[in-house]
Amino acid sequence: MVRTDGSGNxxxxxxxxxxxxxxxxxxxxxxxxxxxxxxxxxxxFVAFMGPSGSGKTTLLNLLGGLDVPSSGSxxxxxxxxxxxxxxxxxxxxxxxxxxxxxxxxxxxxxTAFQNVELPLLLTKLSKAERRxxxxxxxxxxxxxxxxxxxxxxxxxxxEQRVAIARAIVADPTFLLCDEPxxxxxxxxxxxxxxxxxxxxKEHGKTVLMVTxxxxxARQADITLHLEKGVLVxxxxxxxxxxxxxx
Amino acid sequence: MKFARLIFAxxxxxxxxxxxxxGSFAVALFxxxxxxxxxxxxxxxxxxxxxxxxxxxxxxxxxxxxxxxYRDKILRIPGVKCVTFDNWFGGVxxxxxxxxxxxxxxxxxxxxxxxxxxIPDDQWKTFLGDRDGAVVGAATMKRFGWKIGDRIxxxxxxxxxxxxxxxxxxxxxxxxxxxxxxxTQFWFQWDAFEERVPERLxxxxxxxxxxxxxxxxxxxxxxxxxxxxxxxxxxxxTETESAFAAGWVKQFGNIQFLIVxxxxxxxxxxxxxxxxxxxxSIRERTPELAILKxxxxxxxxxxxxxxxxxxxxxxxxxxxxxxAVIAVPALSGVMAGMLPTLILPPRxxxxxxxxxxxxxxxxxxxxxxGAMHLRVVDALRRV
Numbered sequence: 358m359v360r361t362d363g364s365g366n367x368x369x370x371x372x373x374x375x376x377x378x379x380x381x382x383x384x385x386x387x388x389x390x391x392x393x394x395x396x397x398x399x400x401x402f403v404a405f406m407g408p409s410g411s412g413k414t415t416l417l418n419l420l421g422g423l424d425v426p427s428s429g430s431x432x433x434x435x436x437x438x439x440x441x442x443x444x445x446x447x448x449x450x451x452x453x454x455x456x457x458x459x460x461x462x463x464x465x466x467x468t469a470f471q472n473v474e475l476p477l478l479l480t481k482l483s484k485a486e487r488r489x490x491x492x493x494x495x496x497x498x499x500x501x502x503x504x505x506x507x508x509x510x511x512x513x514x515x516e517q518r519v520a521i522a523r524a525i526v527a528d529p530t531f532l533l534c535d536e537p538x539x540x541x542x543x544x545x546x547x548x549x550x551x552x553x554x555x556x557x558k559e560h561g562k563t564v565l566m567v568t569x570x571x572x573x574a575r576q577a578d579i580t581l582h583l584e585k586g587v588l589v590x591x592x593x594x595x596x597x598x599x600x601x602x603x
Numbered sequence: 604m605k606f607a608r609l610i611f612a613x614x615x616x617x618x619x620x621x622x623x624x625x626g627s628f629a630v631a632l633f634x635x636x637x638x639x640x641x642x643x644x645x646x647x648x649x650x651x652x653x654x655x656x657x658x659x660x661x662x663x664x665x666x667x668x669x670x671x672x673y674r675d676k677i678l679r680i681p682g683v684k685c686v687t688f689d690n691w692f693g694g695v696x697x698x699x700x701x702x703x704x705x706x707x708x709x710x711x712x713x714x715x716x717x718x719x720x721x722i723p724d725d726q727w728k729t730f731l732g733d734r735d736g737a738v739v740g741a742a743t744m745k746r747f748g749w750k751i752g753d754r755i756x757x758x759x760x761x762x763x764x765x766x767x768x769x770x771x772x773x774x775x776x777x778x779x780x781x782x783x784x785x786x787t788q789f790w791f792q793w794d795a796f797e798e799r800v801p802e803r804l805x806x807x808x809x810x811x812x813x814x815x816x817x818x819x820x821x822x823x824x825x826x827x828x829x830x831x832x833x834x835x836x837x838x839x840x841t842e843t844e845s846a847f848a849a850g851w852v853k854q855f856g857n858i859q860f861l862i863v864x865x866x867x868x869x870x871x872x873x874x875x876x877x878x879x880x881x882x883x884s885i886r887e888r889t890p891e892l893a894i895l896k897x898x899x900x901x902x903x904x905x906x907x908x909x910x911x912x913x914x915x916x917x918x919x920x921x922x923x924x925x926x927a928v929i930a931v932p933a934l935s936g937v938m939a940g941m942l943p944t945l946i947l948p949p950r951x952x953x954x955x956x957x958x959x960x961x962x963x964x965x966x967x968x969x970x971x972x973g974a975m976h977l978r979v980v981d982a983l984r985r986v
Contacts, residue, residue, distance in 0.1 A: 447899055447902070467612055475609075
């Protein structure tokens with residue numbers, strides 16, 4: 358289940374309570390997220406939509422421990438991350454979060470294999486075990502035959518698949534995808550979405566994805582809209598928009 | 604070691620830039636070693652100086668002579684073990700560029716005073732019996748391709764003998780016991796010299812070198828010698844051989860200061876070049892560093908990567924030290940006559956190595972700290 362009213366129970370994988378994020382720009386204070394609540398159970402696939410500047414990426418950064426909120430709390434699998442130190446948060450990210458970015462963000466001087474192996478270098482796995490995990494991850498994304506290719510030798514869709522393999526290789530608790538198809542053509546985008554869908558359905562992954570594309574968002578179990586700093590479901594959104602029009 | 608691949612992959616990202624940076628290190632280290640070798644050559648006098656040796660020269664300057672008759676008076680001073688004397692000949696072999704030090708020596712006491720310069724007894728015996736004989740250091744023999752038995756003309760412009768060529772028979776070759784001993788000298792006998800110089804120079808020598816029984820007595824003996832000849836037409840100045848050598852080097856100016864200054868400028872420039880290279884390299888990779896941090900690499904790990912890259916460049920740049928090891932003996936031959944024999948002391952190589960590592964580390968520390976404090980969210984926005 359996914360809830361945005363703060364009524365979720367403590368069994369949810371991700372619990373966000375009263376999350377607020379403000380920025381200062383000169384003397385101006387910009388409130389991006391206000392008292393936002395969210396509960397996501399394991400194995401859910403959630404899409405976030407909203408206009409530019411609505412705070413989608415900020416929310417993703419907060420959920421991934423890349424940024425700290427102004428107030429409120431985020432609890433993932435029982436760990437409250439909002440009060441962790443920088444180094445603890447780094448360790449936590451390595452164990453729990455898989456990131457997939459719009460621009461793939463692969464290291465160009467490393468092969469696909471080496472890029473996917475990066476998160477495993479932080480574990481105590483042996484070289485042979487790392488190899489096995491990397492090969493499995495690359496096979497899942499359909500690039501088992503391209504593991505020795507450099508990013509420049511791959512298409513955009515293939516690069517994103519390597520990025521997905523990198524995100525899943527350490528078996529994180531959940532995946533955060535920031536516009537994963539934003540830089541791809543429709544066909545490649547469909548392939549990537551099919552892959553993410555498979556990760557959810559066949560491998561039980563929990564995925565939180567930001568997108569502008571309604572076609573992509575439809576693949577998710579639920580689409581949440583960020584409106585004026587709070588999350589609303591589609592039906593509520595229609596009410597808000599109708600109210601605004603009235 | 605599992606991070607080595609990542610470090611080396613980043614290192615070879617821009618091969619031309621890597622090559623140029625390594626080249627900067629290599630050239631700087633080569634220059635550093637060369638300066639160190641030159642400095643060592645100028646200061647070697649202090650190293651070769653015997654702790655129990657004193658030098659007595661004319662108080663006015665070393666180019667002024669002192670009487671040979673002082674020898675017996677010096678020997679009578681308590682604590683003096685033995686005395687020898689020398690004169691500078693100042694000649695060249697065939698042409699001006701073939702300069703090397705020639706000394707008129709006192710054959711009777713030379714070997715007692717300079718016991719570290721070794722010559723086989725049979726060669727020494729031949730030399731003593733040959734009025735035109737000469738003993739030559741191994742380095743000079745090698746430089747000119749001479750061999751025992753050769754007859755060598757030496758021209759001097761001193762002693763009113765302008766342009767005259769004196770011919771000598773090479774009777775022996777001496778070697779130094781230690782690597783730093785000077786093997787460039789050319790010795791010939793006092794009697795042969797004195798019989799050919801003008802009357803006014805007969806009985807005049809350049810300087811005395813004496814050995815004392817106890818080096819602790821050196822200050823007292825030096826004082827006693829100078830007091831003995833005070834208020835005479837030829838007042839003397841006596842000092843330890845190492846003090847004399849240091850004073851000799853000072854005549855060329857503050858060589859040490861010059862060398863340290865040039866060396867410092869070289870390394871400071873290298874620091875700027877490498878620091879700039881590392882800063883550019885880090886700036887280019889900001890999003891990649893952000894990704895590493897996002898997927899769980901710690902701030903310290905990122906700092907470690909940056910420092911490691913720079914230190915590896917410095918280590919590869921140490922090829923400049925190897926080049927110096929090869930080049931110094933060759934340069935020594937080329938610069939013979941202009942500079943004392945060039946020897947590469949191991950400590951100069953160690954200093955060079957340490958300096959390279961220090962520059963490698965220092966040049967990356969600021970970019971590294973910048974990378975360490977990089978905020979992932981800000982860096983990803985730059986993609």
